[in-house]
Amino acid sequence: MTKFVYAFAEGNRDLKDLLGGKGANLAEMTRLGLPVPPGFTITTEACRAYLADGEVPAGLDEEVGDHLRRLEERMGRRLGDPADPLLVSVRSGAKFSMPGMMETVLNVGLTDASVAGLAAQSGSDRFAWDSYRRLIQMFGKTVCDVPGDAFEAAIDDAKKAKGVRDDVDLDSRDLEQLVDAYKKIFREHTGRDFPQQPREQMELAVRAVFASWNAERAVLYRRQERIPADLGTAVNIVAMVFGNLGPDSGTGVAFTRDPATGERGVYGDYLQNAQGEDVVAGIRNTVTLQELEKLDAASFAELMRIMTVLEGHYKDLCDIEFTIERGRLWMLQTRVGKRTAAAAFIIAHQLVDEGVIDLDEALLRVDGVQLSHLMFPAFAMTDAKPLAKGVAAAPGAAVGKAVFDARRAAEWADKGEKVILVRRETNPDDLPGMIAATGILTSRGGKTSHAAVVARGMGRTCVCGAEDIEVGVDRFTVDGTVVHEGDLLSIDGTTGKVYLGEIPVEPSPVVQYFEGKPVAGALVTAVDRLLRHADQVRRLGVRTNADTADDAARARRFGAAGIGLCRTEHMFLGTRRALVEELILATGQDGQAVALEKLLPLQRKDFVEILTAMDGLPVTIRLIDPPLHEFLPSLEELSVKAATGEASARERELLAAVRRTHEQNPMLGLRGVRLGLVIPGLFEMQVRAIAQAAADVRAAGGDPRPEIMVPLVGAVQEFEVVRAQALAVIADVAPDVTIPIGTMIEVPRAALTAGDIAASAEFFSFGTNDLTQMGWGFSRDDVEAAFFPRYLDLGIFGVSPFETLDAQGIGRLVRIAVEEGRAARPDLKIGVCGEHGGDPASVHFFHDTGLDYVSCSPFRVPVARLEAGRAALEGGSSDSR
Ligand code: ADP
Ligand code: MG
Ligand code: MG
Numbered sequence: 001m002t003k004f005v006y007a008f009a010e011g012n013r014d015l016k017d018l019l020g021g022k023g024a025n026l027a028e029m030t031r032l033g034l035p036v037p038p039g040f041t042i043t044t045e046a047c048r049a050y051l052a053d054g055e056v057p058a059g060l061d062e063e064v065g066d067h068l069r070r071l072e073e074r075m076g077r078r079l080g081d082p083a084d085p086l087l088v089s090v091r092s093g094a095k096f097s098m099p100g101m102m103e104t105v106l107n108v109g110l111t112d113a114s115v116a117g118l119a120a121q122s123g124s125d126r127f128a129w130d131s132y133r134r135l136i137q138m139f140g141k142t143v144c145d146v147p148g149d150a151f152e153a154a155i156d157d158a159k160k161a162k163g164v165r166d167d168v169d170l171d172s173r174d175l176e177q178l179v180d181a182y183k184k185i186f187r188e189h190t191g192r193d194f195p196q197q198p199r200e201q202m203e204l205a206v207r208a209v210f211a212s213w214n215a216e217r218a219v220l221y222r223r224q225e226r227i228p229a230d231l232g233t234a235v236n237i238v239a240m241v242f243g244n245l246g247p248d249s250g251t252g253v254a255f256t257r258d259p260a261t262g263e264r265g266v267y268g269d270y271l272q273n274a275q276g277e278d279v280v281a282g283i284r285n286t287v288t289l290q291e292l293e294k295l296d297a298a299s300f301a302e303l304m305r306i307m308t309v310l311e312g313h314y315k316d317l318c319d320i321e322f323t324i325e326r327g328r329l330w331m332l333q334t335r336v337g338k339r340t341a342a343a344a345f346i347i348a349h350q351l352v353d354e355g356v357i358d359l360d361e362a363l364l365r366v367d368g369v370q371l372s373h374l375m376f377p378a379f380a381m382t383d384a385k386p387l388a389k390g391v392a393a394a395p396g397a398a399v400g401k402a403v404f405d406a407r408r409a410a411e412w413a414d415k416g417e418k419v420i421l422v423r424r425e426t427n428p429d430d431l432p433g434m435i436a437a438t439g440i441l442t443s444r445g446g447k448t449s450h451a452a453v454v455a456r457g458m459g460r461t462c463v464c465g466a467e468d469i470e471v472g473v474d475r476f477t478v479d480g481t482v483v484h485e486g487d488l489l490s491i492d493g494t495t496g497k498v499y500l501g502e503i504p505v506e507p508s509p510v511v512q513y514f515e516g517k518p519v520a521g522a523l524v525t526a527v528d529r530l531l532r533h534a535d536q537v538r539r540l541g542v543r544t545n546a547d548t549a550d551d552a553a554r555a556r557r558f559g560a561a562g563i564g565l566c567r568t569e570h571m572f573l574g575t576r577r578a579l580v581e582e583l584i585l586a587t588g589q590d591g592q593a594v595a596l597e598k599l600l601p602l603q604r605k606d607f608v609e610i611l612t613a614m615d616g617l618p619v620t621i622r623l624i625d626p627p628l629h630e631f632l633p634s635l636e637e638l639s640v641k642a643a644t645g646e647a648s649a650r651e652r653e654l655l656a657a658v659r660r661t662h663e664q665n666p667m668l669g670l671r672g673v674r675l676g677l678v679i680p681g682l683f684e685m686q687v688r689a690i691a692q693a694a695a696d697v698r699a700a701g702g703d704p705r706p707e708i709m710v711p712l713v714g715a716v717q718e719f720e721v722v723r724a725q726a727l728a729v730i731a732d733v734a735p736d737v738t739i740p741i742g743t744m745i746e747v748p749r750a751a752l753t754a755g756d757i758a759a760s761a762e763f764f765s766f767g768t769n770d771l772t773q774m775g776w777g778f779s780r781d782d783v784e785a786a787f788f789p790r791y792l793d794l795g796i797f798g799v800s801p802f803e804t805l806d807a808q809g810i811g812r813l814v815r816i817a818v819e820e821g822r823a824a825r826p827d828l829k830i831g832v833c834g835e836h837g838g839d840p841a842s843v844h845f846f847h848d849t850g851l852d853y854v855s856c857s858p859f860r861v862p863v864a865r866l867e868a869g870r871a872a873l874e875g876g877s878s879d880s881r
Pocket of ligand 2: 321333
């Protein structure tokens with residue numbers, strides 16, 4: 001029979017799939033001998049079974065019963081015993097941390113009967129009633145969908161009636177009355193009384209935690225974070241320890257290093273006389289760990305000892321939840337903590353310096369997504385006076401219009417506005433607005449608040465806890481200044497400063513470092529060291545997509561080893577458009593030849609510049625790809641002119657040409673190699689320009705390495721015609737320059753006949769954008785906005801196949817082409833051009849598939865270098881989320 005329940009002593013940190021992150025790490029801490037309240041974990045497997053069948057798997061309740069009995073024996077108390085109740089928490093905990101997305105219920109086991117026992121045992125009526133009202137509230141919300149506002153309103157009323165501000169100012173009688181009010185609310189919304197059977201409370205809570213896996217906000221969060229939808233959550237049942245037992249008790253969170261900057265030293269928040277989430281909910285102001293040292297030196301010392309143990313054990317920054325119950329410290333959670341992108345690089349580098357990890361490990365601790373965040377621009381030095389200052393929770397420079405409601409923020413963003421979501425504090429319901437916003441500003445909460453944690457995870461700029469601002473429904477005020485919805489704000493997530501209006505932004509230091517400018521600092525040092533290590537270990541080459549000498553030069557500074565895709569269509573734009581028109585309008589080969597003759601010297605000059613910028617490195621030049629009518633004026637424009645009689649003779653001629661060449665489906669029309677076969681001399685002109693440019697550069701003492709790439713080939717016969725023509729031109733123009741001729745693999749048929757094609761092509765380059773379009777049978781421009789959101793909703797794909805290569809489907813075409821191409825020509829050089837070449841997950845796929853290089857836009861080059869290094873270290877492992 002399947003084992004569904006593990007005592008903490010039975011698990012360990014490697015069992016995250018089964019026990020979730022929280023459960024696995026509670027087990028690990030238990031094994032380390034740290035003070036963890038005893039408990040057990042119900043596996044994710046049980047959750048998956050529950051979600052599939054709508055009921056818990058057979059045997060689960062008995063197994064839970066066994067473990068509960070053991071827990072009761074160990075604690076010397078029975079769950080909900082009227083005389084001396086054992087209370088437990090029922091906590092969600094999935095494989096990947098999903099902060100605040102799922103549910104936890106504390107104080108399970110309290111009933112009308114046991115509340116008296118708890119009061120007697122603890123000697124505090126107030127504590128007992130406080131715990132009971134918390135249970136009814138959390139249980140009501142989580143298990144029975146009672147709106148949280150109803151409870152919030154009741155406690156606010158109680159505070160108002162008494163004329164106090166904080167919940168700690170409510171006494172035992174107030175809380176007893178509040179429990180009554182809560183029970184009424186519970187009954188009103190659920191049609192039943194608050195359950196008085198401890199076991200029933202626990203079983204309902206377990207089921208609710210299972211179900212919370214599919215709560216709307218959890219689904220949304222997983223999509224955003226690319227967490228698979230089918231993992232399920234584990235449930236942890238943990239004996240309660242109490243931070244709300246009075247001033248000598250409390251609850252806190254801590255990091256072993258600063259998760260925002262990576263700086264060494266402990267960082268955390270502590271709240272006296274509080275339970276659970278109080279510390280991060282911003283209900284009262286927290287104190288720092290330094291304060292805690294003054295309040296309770298012994299517990300503080302114990303906490304420091306444990307943090308050292310944890311860092312030594314996990315060899316990384318850890319974050320921690322703890323509770324102090326009457327001077328005794330308890331550990332309630334730990335995990336390797338989330339951190340900002342900058343902190344990730346800095347900490348990895350520090351840990352190498354400290355001798356804790358090696359460079360390989362350090363490289364695996366950072367990723368390309370983080371590096372790309374660091375390449376965002378930042379605010380220029382400004383003498384503008386900040387409007388307010390808060391906690392620098394997630395870095396970046398965000399400028400946008402203030403919006404005070406998550407739904408409106410999403411609506412505004414949909415309309416193309418940049419928005420800053422401004423809230424007192426955020427909660428999971430604000431997620432759509434947080435995703436839509438360019439920046440998030442809150443007036444409450446610290447680095448561990450919901451806003452901060454979620455923003456860091458998403459790479460959104462966030463300033464939180466800007467306490468001077470008073471957030472209202474449609475405005476906020478600060479020192480007499482009123483900021484209305486729609487006013488422009490600039491928020492700096494690196495300094496925590498908030499400005500009215502728009503502050504100019506400047507490039508990131510990391511980008512300046514890539515550009516070769518003299519910049520110093522811990523971050524640049526760390527990036528430099530890890531990237532250099534990536535270069536050392538990676539097998540994949542990294543080239544760039546560049547159509548101009550400027551881009552080529554920049555990409556070279558960013559570490560590109562050549563150009564993988566030089567598009568030539570941009571060379572037909574601007575004033576050259578007229579020449580393309582001439583080519584299209586020309587009747588007969590002679591007319592076309594004249595037009596081509598005029599284009600030749602212009603192209604030659606383009607290529608000289610690019611080959612010079614990439615001197616000594618390969619430059620793959622793609623012959624013209626788009627349909628020629630894309631270079632003509634639009635049908636509408638010409639028709640209007642013709643209709644109003646304003647069209648010149650040439651325009652009337654163009655209109656006829658536009659009509660003649662109009663295609664229903666240009667993506668599948670006369671383009672790529674087909675142009676070369678249909679328009680005599682077009683490709684030959686381009687090849688001639690390339691060969692001449694190479695000869696010119698060579699003559700000037702350079703080392704040009706052009707490669708000619710034919711687009712959209714579907715059959716080797718197409719390629720052979722173009723190749724024969726090209727070889728003839730090269731032999732004529734530049735006989736002593738070696739110019740390999742290869743093809744793109746972007747039509748599925750090419751992938752499926754790659755063996756034949758490789759017999760005559762000297763290299764392959766995957767055009768994964770077209771391969772994806774044609775493989776799926778949809779055109780990117782038409783589908784992305786139209787129905788991709790729905791497809792993502794339905795889980796048809798977890799991420800757009802244009803962002804990350806669809807390894808299973810389109811990737812199969814890639815694998816076939818690599819295998820059959822190499823079988824036909826063992827030294828076949830294979831690369832990929834197109835955006836996937838700079839996408840972290842796709843880079844891993846290309847590494848695993850045995851490609852020689854990836855090619856991507858200049859700004860993605862460092863990201864690809866880093867990920868290629870990581871892919872080499874991971875050695876084909878696919879768990880690279
Ligand atoms: P989340 O995953 O949202 O952090 P948790 O399961 O960690 O939720 O629990 C919510 C809060 O309750 C945390 O602050 C946690 O430390 C606290 N908590 C959980 N279990 C217990 C317990 N047995 N005793 C005291 N506090 C607890
Ligand atoms: Mg927690
Ligand atoms: Mg293409």
